[in-house]
Amino acid sequence: TLKDFHDKWYTLSQATIVLVGDIDTAETEKLIRRRFGRLKKTESPEYQEYPNLYAKGVTYAEVCDILRRQMSLELMIPHQSIVSATLEEYLQANRMKLLVRALNHRLGKIGSMADVSNNWYLADKDHFCISASDSDKEAVAAKISRTIAELNHIASEGFFDAELEEVKADFLTSFRLPEWTLNSETICEDIEDSVLFDEWTVTDPEQFAYIREMLGKTTSEDLQPILLSLLGDAQESLLAACRTNSSSPQGFSSEEIHKLWMDSLQSEASGYVYENSPKDEAVAVEVPDFLIQERAFDPSVIVSRRHYPNMGMEEVCLSNGFRFLLRPTSDEEKKIQMHILAPGGLSAIPPEKFPLLEGMNGYMDMGGIEGMSDDDYFSLLGSRGIGVLAASQWY
Numbered sequence: 138t139l140k141d142f143h144d145k146w147y148t149l150s151q152a153t154i155v156l157v158g159d160i161d162t163a164e165t166e167k168l169i170r171r172r173f174g175r176l177k178k179t180e181s182p183e184y185q186e187y188p189n190l191y192a193k194g195v196t197y198a199e200v201c202d203i204l205r206r207q208m209s210l211e212l213m214i215p216h217q218s219i220v221s222a223t224l225e226e227y228l229q230a231n232r233m234k235l236l237v238r239a240l241n242h243r244l245g246k247i248g249s250m251a252d253v254s255n256n257w258y259l260a261d262k263d264h265f266c267i268s269a270s271d272s273d274k275e276a277v278a279a280k281i282s283r284t285i286a287e288l289n290h291i292a293s294e295g296f297f298d299a300e301l302e303e304v305k306a307d308f309l310t311s312f313r314l315p316e317w318t319l320n321s322e323t324i325c326e327d328i329e330d331s332v333l334f335d336e337w338t339v340t341d342p343e344q345f346a347y348i349r350e351m352l353g354k355t356t357s358e359d360l361q362p363i364l365l366s367l368l369g370d371a372q373e374s375l376l377a378a379c380r381t382n383s384s385s386p387q388g389f390s391s392e393e394i395h396k397l398w399m400d401s402l403q404s405e406a407s408g409y410v411y412e413n414s415p416k417d418e419a420v421a422v423e424v425p426d427f428l429i430q431e432r433a434f435d436p437s438v439i440v441s442r443r444h445y446p447n448m449g450m451e452e453v454c455l456s457n458g459f460r461f462l463l464r465p466t467s468d469e470e471k472k473i474q475m476h477i478l479a480p481g482g483l484s485a486i487p488p489e490k491f492p493l494l495e496g497m498n499g500y501m502d503m504g505g506i507e508g509m510s511d512d513d514y515f516s517l518l519g520s521r522g523i524g525v526l527a528a529s530q531w532y
Contacts, residue, residue, distance in 0.1 A: 149180075191374040193374060196375070206382065207270045208380065210269055215263070228348050236360045238304055241253060250271070288364060292365040305355065312349060314345050375394070377391070439453060451464070
């Protein structure tokens with residue numbers, strides 16, 4: 138069965154050879170012709186592209202998660218992906234990202250407590266998602282309803298000019314060509330996207346400058362048709378995923394989701410009026426004494442040391458049980474990455490107590506840092522260019 142499948146679909150008509158690196162292209166072409174040129178031509182006459190199709194109307198799914206304290210609802214609008222095969226399509230794909238940024242900016246201002254996103258899912262489809270969480274069904278529905286009403290209002294009335302300028306300025310700060318040199322792996326991946334999906338990444342500085350300029354000139358009238366099209370796609374197919382819990386076991390039905398959507402489109406929007414966001418003033422943060430005080434090194438705490446030459450790694454074990462694996466790298470950005478691992482993780486917590494302890498990783502003893510206020514802590518990290526991510530993993 139496997140051989141028949143391979144012979145049917147893995148044919149020369151479907152094959153592309155990509156070679157990237159420090160090679161002599163003329164000599165490499167000769168080698169390719171010699172190795173592959175004599176292969177007998179094969180085709181896949183039954184091959185076709187399979188679009189990702191959804192049932193019309195509302196498709197609803199629900200799961201009960203006893204480990205969560207809140208109910209959540211996500212409405213997903215399947216829509217055609219934007220394939221970036223041309224500069225204009227690349228511009229349109231980034232205008233979609235700009236739209237999502239602008240929508241979340243507005244939703245944050247009106248306090249809807251819901252957010253939107255847009256991501257590729259499968260085949261030729263993206264999912265535009267509206268997500269909200271709260272303690273019970275009514276509260277979740279209220280957040281979703283308020284968000285849909287605001288999206289519908291923006292689709293018809295647009296953004297305020299100054300509002301969009303603020304969002305564009307923020308968006309363009311991170312929209313720039315990579316500063317690092319592209320390696321062969323990255324180039325191969327870009328070519329793969331081009332071969333498989335007709336996608337390509339803009340790497341030419343002049344072309345990128347054009348895209349950046351056009352994004353800077355983007356108006357609300359450029360974004361409204363995109364949002365209007367998304368809301369129209371929801372009339373064709375709408376996916377709803379609900380996660381309930383033991384304290385809020387009652388979810389929705391397909392009929393309730395449809396009614397929620399239609400009623401929300403008729404609801405009044407927030408009446409939001411744009412006001413200039415106050416600019417954050419840089420505040421010097423004093424480094425706490427416990428972070429700068431010198432600590433004498435006691436070599437007796439090291440009970441063993443072992444070097445692994447094949448990996449360039451050293452293992453150091455301390456008397457308190459800590460085990461360190463150290464490996465120097467030639468990172469051009471001179472960054473240090475640290476992972477702290479423990480077998481079992483949160484799996485040792487009984488399920489009935491998990492909701493009470495799920496944030497325990499946020500209270501790790503970090504040398505006294507846990508005693509700082511959140512504002513001072515994050516200001517300190519930002520001023521020093523440090524990032525800390527605490528995460529829990531099930532095993």
